[in-house]
Amino acid sequence: MGNLGSRFQSSPPGLTCVCHKRKRNAYCDCCDSEQDDEDALLDIPRRKKLKSTSKYIYQTLFLNGENSDIRICALGQAWNLHKVYLCQSGYFSSMFSGSWRESNMMVIELEIPDQNIDTEALQVVFGSLYRDDVLIKPSRVVSILAAACMLQLDGLIQQCGETMKENISVKTVCGYYASASIYGLDSVIKKCHEWLLNNLMTHQNVDLMKELGYMMEQLIRSSDLSVMQVEMDVYTALKKWMFLQLNPSWEGPIKQLLADADAWLCKRRTGPFLDTEDGAAFPSVFKHIRLQYIINDLASARILERDNILPADWLSSMYKNQWFAMLRTEFDNDNGPQDANKEDFEMSSMRCGRKLAKDGDYCWRWTGFNFGFDLLVTYTNRFIVFKRNTLSQPCGGAVSLQPRRHLAYRLRLASFDSNGKLVCSRSTGHQLLTLEKDQEYVVMNLDSRLLSFPLYVCCNFLYTSSQSDHRTDASTEPEGSTRSVC
Incomplete structure (x- = not known):
C-alpha cells in the first residue's frame, strides 16, 4: 500500500x-x-427536451396572431395570419405573387363555394401551416379535405387520404367514396371499392344498402365481388337494394327486409317491374346479374318467374343460350376452357362462396346444373381440395363421363375485423385445371399460415369454353369418350 x-x-x-x-x-x-x-x-450530445419551436409558433403566431400582416375573413370568422406562412398554400402563393388586387391588401374576404367547407375545417387547415403535424378526426376528414383542396395544400390532402383509407367502415365508406371522387383521390376510391366488394355480400347492412346508389352497378358487374353461396344471392341482394331505393323510410332488421320487399313487389305485379315507371332506373344494374347461374337451379328459376322483375326477353334469350351450351357439352365435346381467356373468365365465370365459422373439416358443393361437372370442395387439415365427383353420383345422367374435363377457376380466402377491414387474404389467381374422373387436386395449402375465423371462401368457376372455341365436327370427339343415357 x-x-x-x-x-x-x-x-x-x-x-x-x-x-x-x-x-x-x-x-x-x-x-x-x-x-x-x-x-x-x-463529445456525445445530451438530449434535453426544450419547448417545441413548432408549438411556440402555433400558439404565438397562429392562435394569438402576434405580428400578423394579413387578415383572412371567411364564413363570418376572421384569422390574423402571416403571408410568409400562407405562401405554403398554392392558392395564396399565386394570389400574393401575381398581379391580383389581393396581393397588396391587408384584409382578404375569401369566397367559399364548397359547401363541405366550414369554419372548423378552415381553422385546422390554416393551423396546419404553423405546425409540423396535424391530427385529423375521421369524422371531420371530408371537410378538411375540401378546404385543403381549395387552398392547394398537397401534403394535407395526402394526409386526409391516408386517414380515410385507415378508417373505412360501413358508416364511412359511401361518404368517403363520394368525396374521393369529387376531390380526385384515386387511391381512396380504389380502397373503398375493394371494401365494398369484400363486404357487400358477406356483411349485409340495411343502412349501407340505402346509401349505395350508382356504385351498385360497378359492384355487381365485378368478378371480384365476394358472393356468399351462389349468384341467386346477388339477385336477392339487388331486389332488397331496389326496394330500399324506392322506400328509403323503411326501418327494420335485415332479416325482415326480404319478406317486406317480396310483399311490396307482389302488389305491383302487372308486368315486368323493370319495364314500369318505378323500375326504369334499375335495368342498368340488373343486367349485370349472371342469369345463367340462376336459371340452372329449379327453385331459383321459379322465384325469377314469380317476382316478374326482369323483362321477358332477358330470360328467354338466357334460357336459349343455356340450352345450347348444354347441348354443346353433351354432343359436341365441349370439355371446358383450355386457354387462359381471362376476359371471358372475368365476364362469365360463376361466382359463389362459403363462410367457415371456425376451423374444422368441411365439404360442400354449389347446387345447380353445372354441365355435368359435379365439383366437391373440401377444407380439411388446412388444405383446400377440389374433387371431380363422378362415380359416386346417384344419377349418372347429371354427370359427364368424359375421361377429362377442364375448368378455369380462381379461389380467394379472406377474413375481416369488426369494421370489415381485411385481416388476412390469399388468392390462387386465375388458373386452368384438368381433372379425370374422381380425381382430387390440392388447390391451396394453408398449413403454415395463421388464419383468422370466420374465414370466407370465395370462388369463381368457368365450366364451358367460349362459343368461338366450340367444335361442330363430331369426328373430333376424343377416343374412348362415353355418354350416359337415362
Whole structure:
C-alpha cells in the first residue's frame, strides 16, 4: 500500500482519479483508459427536451396572431395570419405573387363555394401551416379535405387520404367514396371499392344498402365481388337494394327486409317491374346479374318467374343460350376452357362462396346444373381440395363421363375485423385445371399460415369454353369418350 500511495503523492491538484475518488497523476494504470472514455463522453450530445419551436409558433403566431400582416375573413370568422406562412398554400402563393388586387391588401374576404367547407375545417387547415403535424378526426376528414383542396395544400390532402383509407367502415365508406371522387383521390376510391366488394355480400347492412346508389352497378358487374353461396344471392341482394331505393323510410332488421320487399313487389305485379315507371332506373344494374347461374337451379328459376322483375326477353334469350351450351357439352365435346381467356373468365365465370365459422373439416358443393361437372370442395387439415365427383353420383345422367374435363377457376380466402377491414387474404389467381374422373387436386395449402375465423371462401368457376372455341365436327370427339343415357 505504501508504494501505491507514493504514486499519488505527486498528482497535480484538481485532477481526480475516477476509480479511486482521489487525485490522480499521469501514471495511474487503472485510470489511463478511463481518461479516454471521459474525453469521449464529452463529445456525445445530451438530449434535453426544450419547448417545441413548432408549438411556440402555433400558439404565438397562429392562435394569438402576434405580428400578423394579413387578415383572412371567411364564413363570418376572421384569422390574423402571416403571408410568409400562407405562401405554403398554392392558392395564396399565386394570389400574393401575381398581379391580383389581393396581393397588396391587408384584409382578404375569401369566397367559399364548397359547401363541405366550414369554419372548423378552415381553422385546422390554416393551423396546419404553423405546425409540423396535424391530427385529423375521421369524422371531420371530408371537410378538411375540401378546404385543403381549395387552398392547394398537397401534403394535407395526402394526409386526409391516408386517414380515410385507415378508417373505412360501413358508416364511412359511401361518404368517403363520394368525396374521393369529387376531390380526385384515386387511391381512396380504389380502397373503398375493394371494401365494398369484400363486404357487400358477406356483411349485409340495411343502412349501407340505402346509401349505395350508382356504385351498385360497378359492384355487381365485378368478378371480384365476394358472393356468399351462389349468384341467386346477388339477385336477392339487388331486389332488397331496389326496394330500399324506392322506400328509403323503411326501418327494420335485415332479416325482415326480404319478406317486406317480396310483399311490396307482389302488389305491383302487372308486368315486368323493370319495364314500369318505378323500375326504369334499375335495368342498368340488373343486367349485370349472371342469369345463367340462376336459371340452372329449379327453385331459383321459379322465384325469377314469380317476382316478374326482369323483362321477358332477358330470360328467354338466357334460357336459349343455356340450352345450347348444354347441348354443346353433351354432343359436341365441349370439355371446358383450355386457354387462359381471362376476359371471358372475368365476364362469365360463376361466382359463389362459403363462410367457415371456425376451423374444422368441411365439404360442400354449389347446387345447380353445372354441365355435368359435379365439383366437391373440401377444407380439411388446412388444405383446400377440389374433387371431380363422378362415380359416386346417384344419377349418372347429371354427370359427364368424359375421361377429362377442364375448368378455369380462381379461389380467394379472406377474413375481416369488426369494421370489415381485411385481416388476412390469399388468392390462387386465375388458373386452368384438368381433372379425370374422381380425381382430387390440392388447390391451396394453408398449413403454415395463421388464419383468422370466420374465414370466407370465395370462388369463381368457368365450366364451358367460349362459343368461338366450340367444335361442330363430331369426328373430333376424343377416343374412348362415353355418354350416359337415362
